[in-house]
Amino acid sequence: MIAMKTFRLFLLLLGAFLVMDDVCAELIEARVTTTRDFGYVLGDVIHATLDVPIALDEQLDAESLPKPGLLNRWLELRRLWHESVGEVRRIHLEYQLFYIPLAVKTLTIPPMTLRRKTSQGDQQPIEVPAWPVTVAPIHGLAVMAEGGMRLLQPEDPPARPDHQQYLRNAGLALILALAAFAYWAHLRGFLTLGRQGRHYRAAYRGLRKLMRSPPTSDNLRSGFLLLHRAFEQTLGKPLFAEDLPRFFEQHPDYRSLRGEIESCFEASYLLFFGSSLPSESFDLARLSALALACLRLERQRS
Secondary structure (H helix, E strand, C coil): CHHHHHHHHHHHHHHHHHHHHHHHHHCEECEEEECCCCCECCCCEEEEEEEEECCCCCEECHHHCCCCEECCCCEEEEEEEEEEECCEEEEEEEEEECCCCCCCEEEEECCEEEEEECCCCCEEEEEECCEEEEECCCHHHHHHCCCCCCCCCCCCCCCCCCCHHHHHHHHHHHHHHHHHHHHHHHHHCCCCCCCCCCHHHHHHHHHHHHHCCCCCHHHHHHHHHHHHHHHHHHHCCCCCHHHHHHHHHHCHHHHHHHHHHHHHHHHHHHHHCCCCCCCCCCCHHHHHHHHHHHHHHHHHHC
């Protein structure tokens, strides 16, 4: 009787051992992969990947997957998604830290248990072990705790560029441009407002206008008349070739142009009173150049 009871107890223990061995054999552990396990600070996102072996005739129990939300006071599961890679179900997890240690500290991501369904309808557990990560302090608090130093400040905004030098350069360039324009206008006889003696200015302008017309003998006569009128207005009475010595005596500034003025009067005499035309070299362009030279002398005297 005792032997029978002992034999039955042995059978029960053997059966329990076989059942436990079968359960342990079915226990599956997933492989965890992270981008890194160290150097996290407040607000960082931890990316983790779980590779779960799933046969073709098996499927992952979606109800066993963790739900996004707060896991504890310092960790939140933001989102997760999964995909099939061959005979492996790959689960992507995104955690976010909400913890400020005073020194580097190791924290543990909580473990989880997943399940897979077999073709016979059985459910097998898949253990996802916990894994450690190190969290670093925010330096501002640690510095403040050591000797009352200032907290870590945000970076200063970039300095505004100094436009003063560019403005000075632009102003100087504008002044030089205005001075050059004024000098050009002075040479061209446009800045004679308020000055005495504008006779050659009118002659010069009239000659420039005649030069834009076809070169005819009438235009040449009109050009000589313009310049003669300017000489007469300068002298204050009619001026002929024989009166030129008296003109240069009363207006010595024009002696530098004496040769050209005498040539102008000789060409004018041939044009108006002679039997032939003046040389082709004494044309409207030469008359205009003489008028401009006299205009410059006129401005110097004003």
